[in-house]
Amino acid sequence: MHFTTEQRLDDGVLEREFTLGEIPGVLWTPASASASAPAPLILMGHPGGLDRMRPRLAGRARRCMADGFAAATIELPGGGDRPRSAAAEQARADLQAAVRAGGPVDDEIVDRLVLPLVDKAVPEWQATMDALLALPEIDGPVGFSGGVTAIGVRLAVVEPRIKAAVLFAGSFVPRALFEEARQVTIPLHVLLQWDDEGNDRQAALDLFDAFGSKEKTLHANMGGHTGVPQFAGDSAAAFFIRHLS
Amino acid sequence: MHFTTEQRLDDGVLEREFTLGEIPGVLWTPASASASAPAPLILMGHPGGLDRMRPRLAGRARRCMADGFAAATIELPGGGDRPRSAAAEQARADLQAAVRAGGPVDDEIVDRLVLPLVDKAVPEWQATMDALLALPEIDGPVGFSGGVTAIGVRLAVVEPRIKAAVLFAGSFVPRALFEEARQVTIPLHVLLQWDDEGNDRQAALDLFDAFGSKEKTLHANMGGHTGVPQFAGDSAAAFFIRHLS
Numbered sequence: 001m002h003f004t005t006e007q008r009l010d011d012g013v014l015e016r017e018f019t020l021g022e023i024p025g026v027l028w029t030p031a032s033a034s035a036s037a038p039a040p041l042i043l044m045g046h047p048g049g050l051d052r053m054r055p056r057l058a059g060r061a062r063r064c065m066a067d068g069f070a071a072a073t074i075e076l077p078g079g080g081d082r083p084r085s086a087a088a089e090q091a092r093a094d095l096q097a098a099v100r101a102g103g104p105v106d107d108e109i110v111d112r113l114v115l116p117l118v119d120k121a122v123p124e125w126q127a128t129m130d131a132l133l134a135l136p137e138i139d140g141p142v143g144f145s146g147g148v149t150a151i152g153v154r155l156a157v158v159e160p161r162i163k164a165a166v167l168f169a170g171s172f173v174p175r176a177l178f179e180e181a182r183q184v185t186i187p188l189h190v191l192l193q194w195d196d197e198g199n200d201r202q203a204a205l206d207l208f209d210a211f212g213s214k215e216k217t218l219h220a221n222m223g224g225h226t227g228v229p230q231f232a233g234d235s236a237a238a239f240f241i242r243h244l245s
Numbered sequence: 246m247h248f249t250t251e252q253r254l255d256d257g258v259l260e261r262e263f264t265l266g267e268i269p270g271v272l273w274t275p276a277s278a279s280a281s282a283p284a285p286l287i288l289m290g291h292p293g294g295l296d297r298m299r300p301r302l303a304g305r306a307r308r309c310m311a312d313g314f315a316a317a318t319i320e321l322p323g324g325g326d327r328p329r330s331a332a333a334e335q336a337r338a339d340l341q342a343a344v345r346a347g348g349p350v351d352d353e354i355v356d357r358l359v360l361p362l363v364d365k366a367v368p369e370w371q372a373t374m375d376a377l378l379a380l381p382e383i384d385g386p387v388g389f390s391g392g393v394t395a396i397g398v399r400l401a402v403v404e405p406r407i408k409a410a411v412l413f414a415g416s417f418v419p420r421a422l423f424e425e426a427r428q429v430t431i432p433l434h435v436l437l438q439w440d441d442e443g444n445d446r447q448a449a450l451d452l453f454d455a456f457g458s459k460e461k462t463l464h465a466n467m468g469g470h471t472g473v474p475q476f477a478g479d480s481a482a483a484f485f486i487r488h489l490s
Contacts (some may be wrong), residue, residue, distance in 0.1 A: 194454070194463070205450070208465070209439070217477075218439070220453070220463035231487060232462075235480050242476060 001131035003027075013065045015058075020131055022082065023124055024050060025074035028061040029137055032068060038139035039070040040244040041132055043125060043162075045146035048079030060145070063233060067241055070138050074128050076148070077120040088116060095172070099198070111174045114150050118177070122154045129161055141244050145236070149207070150177045156184045164243035166191065166236045169204035169218070181210040188216040189239040191232060196225045246376035248272075258310045260303075265376055267327065268369055269295060270319035273306040274382055277313060283384035284315040285489040286377055288370060288407075290391035293324030305390070308478060312486055315383050319373050321393070322365040333361060340417070344443070356419045359395050363422070367399045374406055386489050390481070394452070395422045401429045409488035411436065411481045414449035414463070426455040433461040434484040436477060441470040 005017040012031025017024065033039035042064045046053045050073065057073050064071040078084045091113035098105040125144075132138050141163035144152050152167045157180050169192040188211055192204050208218045217239070221232050250262040257276025262269065278284035287309045291298040295318065302318050309316040323329045336358035343350040370389075377383050386408035389397050397412045402425050414437040433456055437449050453463045462484070466477050 194461075214467060215474075216439075216467055217474075218463065218465035220465075222459060222461055229460075229462075231483065234483065238476065238479065 011065070013062070015061075020074065020124075020128055023074050023128070024080065024082075025072060025128060026050070026054075026057070026061075027070065027072045027132065028058075028065060029070045030065040030068055033070055033137040035136035038137055039068060040141055040143070041129075041138050042069045042071045042143045042145055042240060042244070043129070044071055044073040045144060045148060045152055046073060046076075047147050048076035050075040050080050060233075063237055064240075067237055067245070069143075069240065069244065070132075072128065072132055074124060077117060077124065085116075088113065105172065107175055110172050111176070114148070114172060114174050115176065117148065118150050118154050118174075121148070121151050122158065125151070125155055126159055129159070133161070143240050143244050145240075149173050153177050153181050153184065156186055156188070162186065164240060165189070166239060168192075169199075169207055171198070171200040171203055173203065173207055178207060178210045181207060182212045184211050184213055186213060187239070187243050188213045189236055190216065190218045191228060191236065192218060192220040193223060193225055193228065194220045195222050198225055256310070258307070260306075265319065265369075265373055268319050268373075269325065269327075270317060270373060271295070271299075271302070271306075272315065272317045272377065273303075273310060274315045275310040275313055278315055278382040280381035283382050284313060285386055285388070286374075286383050287314045287316045287388040287390055287485060287489070288374070289316055289318040290389060290393060290397055291318060291321070292392050293321035295320040295325050305478075308482055309485075312482055312490070314388075314485065314489065315377075317373065317377055319369060322362060322369065330361070333358065350417065352420055355417045356421070359393070359417060359419050360421065362393065363395050363399050363419075366393070366396045367403065370396070370400055371404055374404070378406070388485050388489050390485070394418050398422050398426050398429065401431055401433070407431065409485060410434070411484060413437075414444075414452055416443070416445040416448055418448065418452055423452060423455045426452060427457045429456050429458050431458060432484070432488050433458045434481055435461065435463045436473060436481065437463060437465040438468060438470055438473065439465045440467050443470055 001018050001020050003016045003018050007015045014029045016027045061071040075082055078088050094109045142161045143164045144162050145166040147168045149167050149170045150173050156165050164187045166189045169190050190208050221229050246263050246265045248261045248263050252260045259274045261272045306316040323333050339354045387406045388409045389407050390411040392413050394412050394415045395418050397410055401410050409432045411434045414435050435453050466474050
């Protein structure tokens with residue numbers, strides 16, 4: 001892991017861009033974090049395109065800092081300037097065509113797009129955890145927040161360092177991941193935008209139902225795909241404070 | 246309205262039992278409430294049987310006090326020692342028999358039980374508001390919290406003094422109330438116990454979907470019928486603070 005930029009923000013937050021091999025990422029640590037008082041870590045997932053997502057991720061990170069957590073994110077395989085695979089690009093084009101046609105999207109297309117992404121991304125998040133947890137100012141427990149939902153599901157199953165997760169109940173989760181969801185046992189806080197026309201609400205509810213966790217909470221709100229209300233963020237923050245602080 | 250008992254609790258909360266005509270009720274006011282600083286009011290609904298529900302209602306009231314609200318509840322028509330109607334008792338017996346038989350409960354039985362209850366209870370809650378808001382230490386806005394869900398729906402439609410409601414998404418809501426739900430426009434915070442086998446989950450989700458409110462939030466949790474987790478109470482309290490404080 002190599003830090004490429006470093007910036008101390010107004011409120012003492014340290015914002016550092018890094019690369020881990022070919023993977024770009026950003027780490028935010030609160031002013032309070034030190035070797036003698038290391039901060040728990042929240043990994044912030046996103047749909048890919050780190051530069052485009054950066055303002056929203058920075059906002060989420062500031063919220064984590066306020067609660068004493070460090071926060072980090074990395075670019076997805078095939079996202080931003082990372083090498084694209086022809087198969088993934090074809091699958092994405094097929095999915096977009098199906099969505100434009102207004103019809104349901106074949107499971108086969110979802111599997112072709114998402115399963116390889118999960119297979120590639122999960123080890124990258126794990127390598128990122130290895131590197132971040134080696135820093136003296138960061139320590140476990142670790143939380144995962146955000147999308148891609150399928151990545152969060154797989155991480156919750158295979159990565160014991162992750163103790164709690166906030167997931168967006170989105171569409172395009174391969175059926176195979178529903179089976180993995182039954183193996184999830186960590187506390188979950190699941191967000192659903194109820195009136196998001198681009199989202200399959202029933203699939204989201206089915207996924208929530210599938211999770212094996214004894215503590216799981218679904219928060220459904222209005223406001224469309226990107227209109228998660230401020231108070232929903234407050235509840236998600238309270239969830240992490242309960243489980244990671 | 247006649248106060249029949251008065252007790253000052255450890256933390257300064259004033260607990261008073263009252264009767265409004267034949268209807269018994271309880272009012273809790275925080276130590277901070279006075280004529281110069283009147284408290285907003287939360288009406289606490291319940292399924293009937295005030296004595297039996299009293300410990301849980303007192304707990305909910307203490308939470309309201311902590312946030313600076315007054316809280317009040319009244320007995321339901323036919324609940325506790327209030328006169329029972331033969332028709333309501335028959336409808337209740339028919340419903341219990343249908344539930345014991347494990348089958349779905351006919352809409353006709355639900356209508357026969359719940360619609361007359363709503364018709365009688367809603368004016369009683371309104372009369373209670375009239376009396377409580379005439380006290381110098383209480384002022385609007387008013388919130389409604391709890392069940393019977395159908396009573397909360399009707400109150401939210403017909404009573405403009407109610408500015409926000411926390412509803413339990415329960416079963417046995419008459420179809421006619423789904424139509425009324427579309428007319429609800431106040432902010433709603435809806436609680437659903439996801440694994441409550443006695444509750445029709447799909448009906449609860451349909452009811453949430455029906456509400457016309459621009460701000461509505463569904464919080465689904467595990468823990469069975471009476472196992473609403475502590476953190477769900479925290480979120481509901483934050484909702485009232487946002488809308489009534």
